[in-house]
Amino acid sequence: MKRFLAGLLLALPSSTLLAQGNFANYADDAFRFNDFTQSGTARFRGTGGNQAALGGDASNITGNPAGLGFYNRSEFSLSPSLNFNSTTNRFLDNTRTADKTNFNIGNLSLVFAGERPRSSEWRRSSFGISYSQNNNFSTLIDAQGTNQNNNSTFINEYLIGLNSGGPQSVREQALSQDFTPGAAGSSVATARTPEAAAYGLFLISPTIYGGNTIQENGSPFFIDQPNVVRNQRLTQTQTGANSQWTFAYAGNLQDKLYLGISGSIASLRYDMQQTLRESPINGDFDNYGRTDQLTVRGTGFNLTAGAIYRPVQSFQVGLSASTPTFYQMKETFSQSLFAFGRSQTVRNSLGNLSTVEVDPNDFEYSLTTPFRASGGFTYFLGGGKIGFITATADYVAYRGMRTSTDYADTQTNEDFTADVRQVVQDTYQNVVNLRAGAEIRASILRLRAGIAYLPSAYRIDLDRVKSADRSRTVFSGGVGVRNDRFFADVSGSYYTAKQGLSPYYLNDADTPTVATSNARTNVMLSLGLFF
Template structure:
């Protein structure tokens, strides 16, 4: 894990906060795999993601399972989704746009509706199984600018000087046959990114030692960073619900989650009027795979035929994850004989750890409109306990190190994140077979402190249309999400010597749900 700890303290794959310790890194990982914003079918997405006090939709499998008890016939449905990502990144006074599109399957559902005993109070029971994509990790952005104060090499120089190692010692960490270094410093040294002070060692051999520096130290650097990520946190859920007297609806589910995440970050510098190196780049790649489980229980109660209230409680998701982290250093020299290889790889690093996501609880209400129920208004509030995020490992060499890891993450969570209450509201109006929907969700900033005065709260605005008859339904929704984030390519002791990219994110999600009753 050592390699990744050094690099992530400089190159922030979370794209949100500056990490400087082990705990900060994996607190950020726990948050990454826990920030659920909106999911479900097109119908519920069009309503702002409200799921607490509504039923009769496959989204109830993953939201409030009590909603399954509203079914009086079985159903199968599928929801393909298109994610459109637009970013405007500002770095060192330069603004760079980036756009991308990603297709995925947002939801699959199979609901089996059953009946109760004739004349009994238990009117019906329902079982469902479904797949849902809780978080889509598709993201990409680019930023660039001219840096007159520092270089991406500077953190590596600081590391070399603090270790007080000679060039020969650094060379010993490089395998020329495999063209692979054991750490970033050794890879950078092979590519002449850093240059030491010459001396002759005790054996009479030429060597180098601290202080280390970089070539053309006074020349500006044109920096360019590209980041892409993909994957999803998805879940297969099995739910059961029952209906008592057509007034009280109770449900429970168990979810089996899966995490698949990959990211690729390339930071490149071109030396303005350079004499030794034309350009060089650092590439960081992260792959995380894992599985987990959670439980949820919920209830919906009809206060009157036109008003119903709901509540849902979900346990944290307990996930077991394995990550693989790799790096490489590339360089282009004016003297083509200077470099043995254009790229040197760093030995990949594997690490196993566990994550505990936040506890969640929600409450809401739905009011039906008109004698013929020509529509409804619905709203909900969701508590998310980000302060309860956690991570642990048994990969370290001794029990004390594993305990320190867990405590470091816990301290970082308490210093970084806060519990929030998300608010959602939506409405649906009906005209024959047609359904018209609209909604909004406000997700407060989960960070205790702002980075570069950026408020990272999110506002999601959604709308949709639907048609349904006795055998078939089709719904479409669109959700527009705007928020700000920041990305710091590297850090230095003096905050005036490095900058952060401020990123304006605009994301649109279009979902189509189709299904049939049987």
């Protein structure tokens, strides 16, 4: 992922123009951070993630808070979770697999059931508090192959900007002054821009104009050895989660109408490290590449309101709606380039130098997530003694995602907001996710199964992945036991997803893409006590 656009270096040594950012990256982040598949306890996950028209579970705190109105006794529950992520990565006609496992606390909840009033149409009220993890980002991508296209290298990204102004529009002196060598004998230097880092590592060189001085040499810049085949390897590690603390209250009117409201304090933590390494075959460099690191932290809040209505004992319907989560975000993006020589000439030029660290970028912005609404029904078999079947439709307004900044320059703020919004409108679409599930009861035993269809939120084909191929079908199941004192539930869910990742962007023919098939399995154990 490239976070900031490489600047166009001007003729004056002190002037380096950095663009505000790659607006598509922020639109992609808004989607990535809010692409939920399942949440809640093992009971609700085992039945497909249905939460609109079911009650009496800690999942209601973050789902439909009206379901807390079904509680007639207090409860404490803990739900540890394991995520198994396996990626199959096809890159340059070669396939590699990578696996990553993550342990987390998926849900931690406490519900206080109120006393039933002696004379009131309101039969009971309940209050709940929970910690829940809605989205886990743990992923590992590892791809490798031989790129036969001589024009396909990430170094050409820098040449596009450097050479866009014509001959000598950028002087060697500008890059030289943006590059700071390390101490004598040090292997690490620093640079203001990635272009200056590539220059300092002798990955790019200026055209010589007569005088052969840094004041006179300059664009067009070029790669010393452009006509070589390269082995390329891309690794990307993602960690972090989208989680929230939620406080909910619900009431029960005559055991027919259940109303609830909740408020959440959300926390977002995302870390990504991506390394692209190129090894020229029979070139002067043994290998060179770059490492990108992105750290994102966010804090936000949202509100949810819901209702469940039971017209008859064996049937109930539910509705809930959640405001967008309004986040304040802070990110740090850092990048380093590295190079190791093979020929004696390059090794002599580099000396001890092997790594150039580019000045990091800190950026703060606001993020508004999609509006969400859910509706569904539950039918109880045998009056609830045999079990139930349930279904839900979740509406997610991805086209409503927004970002904004708070700079002194009003025009900069307006441009950033408008540009990200345009990318969102062009790339994403609103969707309706469909879920269905069932539970069968036999004495204290519970058997559960569910399925969810999550259509693609993409309007366009992106990174050589067709938009329709990004849809997902989540299969889930579970088993549990429950008596008057405690319960224990286990659930498992599985789905596959396709995605594309381009390590750099040139013209279409020269941009390689990693085609990834991501298989995710979640196993959760929920343990609870009634009191």
